[in-house]
Amino acid sequence: MDVDKEVDARGLNCPLPILRAKKALADMQSGQLLKVVCTDKGSLRDFQAFTKQTGHALVEQQTVGEELIHILRRR
Numbered sequence: 001m002d003v004d005k006e007v008d009a010r011g012l013n014c015p016l017p018i019l020r021a022k023k024a025l026a027d028m029q030s031g032q033l034l035k036v037v038c039t040d041k042g043s044l045r046d047f048q049a050f051t052k053q054t055g056h057a058l059v060e061q062q063t064v065g066e067e068l069i070h071i072l073r074r075r
Helices: 016-026 043-054
Strands: 005-009 033-038 058-065 065-075
Touching: 005 016, 016 033, 016 043, 016 065, 033 043, 043 058, 043 065
Parallel strands: 005 033
Antiparallel strands: 033 065, 058 065
16 A cells, blocks of 8 residues: 555654644645554554544554554545
8 A cells, every 4th residue: 555654653652643643644635645653552542533533534454563553544
């Protein structure tokens, strides 16, 4: 999957991964994809709630080892 921007939020705890994602999405065009890489286990729930509240699409979530990867599409 080709992403337009990536945010490295490894080692950061809630709410910092969401805040970094929000800032990145503000600089993106509608329809572009953002990849956020986290290590905070709570980020799975956090990104589900964030996308539901903001109208952005949660395209994919996956766990690779200790990393949680979230792919969001800008509304």
